[in-house]
Amino acid sequence: GTTLGASAAEKGRYFGTAVAAGKLSNSQYTTILDREFNMITPENEMKWDATEPTQGQFRYTSADQIVSHAQAHGQRMRGHALLWYQQEPGWAQSMSGSALRSAMMNHVSTVAAHYKGKIYAWDVVNEAFADGGGGGRRDSNLQRSTGVYNMVKDFKARGVPIDCVGFQSHLGGLPPSDYQANLQRFADLGVEVQITELDISGSNQATAYANVVKACLAVSRCAGITVWGIRDSDSWRTGENPLLFDSNGNKKAAYTSTLNALNGP
Numbered sequence: 001g002t003t004l005g006a007s008a009a010e011k012g013r014y015f016g017t018a019v020a021a022g023k024l025s026n027s028q029y030t031t032i033l034d035r036e037f038n039m040i041t042p043e044n045e046m047k048w049d050a051t052e053p054t055q056g057q058f059r060y061t062s063a064d065q066i067v068s069h070a071q072a073h074g075q076r077m078r079g080h081a082l083l084w085y086q087q088e089p090g091w092a093q094s095m096s097g098s099a100l101r102s103a104m105m106n107h108v109s110t111v112a113a114h115y116k117g118k119i120y121a122w123d124v125v126n127e128a129f130a131d132g133g134g135g136g137r138r139d140s141n142l143q144r145s146t147g148v149y150n151m152v153k154d155f156k157a158r159g160v161p162i163d164c165v166g167f168q169s170h171l172g173g174l175p176p177s178d179y180q181a182n183l184q185r186f187a188d189l190g191v192e193v194q195i196t197e198l199d200i201s202g203s204n205q206a207t208a209y210a211n212v213v214k215a216c217l218a219v220s221r222c223a224g225i226t227v228w229g230i231r232d233s234d235s236w237r238t239g240e241n242p243l244l245f246d247s248n249g250n251k252k253a254a255y256t257s258t259l260n261a262l263n264g265p
């Protein structure tokens with residue numbers, strides 16, 4: 001293929017990106033979006049603070065703009081995120097116990113019902129496990145991953161429904177050497193795996209992107225990859241330039257290595 005989405009599709013995968021509703025009026029942005037990507041995750045618009053800013057009053061305007069765009073351009077949607085410890089609305093932050101539990105249940109069922117039939121996959125609980133120890137977000141990943149692994153194993157043993165595990169993958173260089181093996185051990189538990197928020201900083205960025213793509217392609221239950229933004233200027237990692245297009249919308253070396261890896265044997 002000659003685009004990320006088409007090349008991934010030839011391998012039975014999707015290639016997606018995070019989208020901000022406020023940028024859908026930017027033609028440079030939408031030109032790249034609609035040429036390269038066949039899956040969309042709203043970067044912030046489906047989060048709890050955005051969809052239920054006041055308890056029981058739901059607002060879908062910005063999220064619906066993204067869904068409409070996706071439908072008009074044949075792109076699928078990942079829903080993000082029903083529950084997360086960040087970006088909770090203020091009214092929920094002050095709740096606990098059964099009141100919080102019932103607010104969460106109402107939120108999940110109402111938002112999921114609103115988007116019924118329109119979402120390929122939902123991030124139901126985002127970042128269920130905290131980083132262990134005192135390190136930064138990238139330092140204690142394997143420890144946390146094993147915590148999640150044991151949880152999924154336990155869910156499977158007890159018949160608790162779980163379909164998929166997403167791997168955010170906000171990386172600072174090459175993926176860990178056991179990255180593919182880690183995807184595979186989850187797949188071996190009987191869940192699909194997806195790379196849901198990929199961005200990579202550092203001088204070996206192009207190689208790192210290719211390695212992540214190869215790891216996903218080597219795991220048959222890895223359904224696809226989403227990068228967390230389009231141009232470097234769109235990234236939440238200000239100044240780190242972790243994406244596939246530069247701030248002028250030009251393809252970077254990391255784009256080419258990603259495309260080549262998708263088209264590889």
Ligand code: G3I
Pocket residue numbers: 043044086087126168197236
């Ligand atoms: O929309 C308001 C704007 O009205 C206001 O003027 C401005 C002033 O700060 O803030 C704007 O909201 C910001 C929002 O992004 C939209 O730009 C929030 O402050 C800012 O906190 C928020 O950041 C998002 C972050 O999640 C929140 O934790 C990033 O865009 C988003 O990329 C990031 O994404 C998360 C994933 O959802 C989950 N995994 C980690 C990833 C990175 O943190």
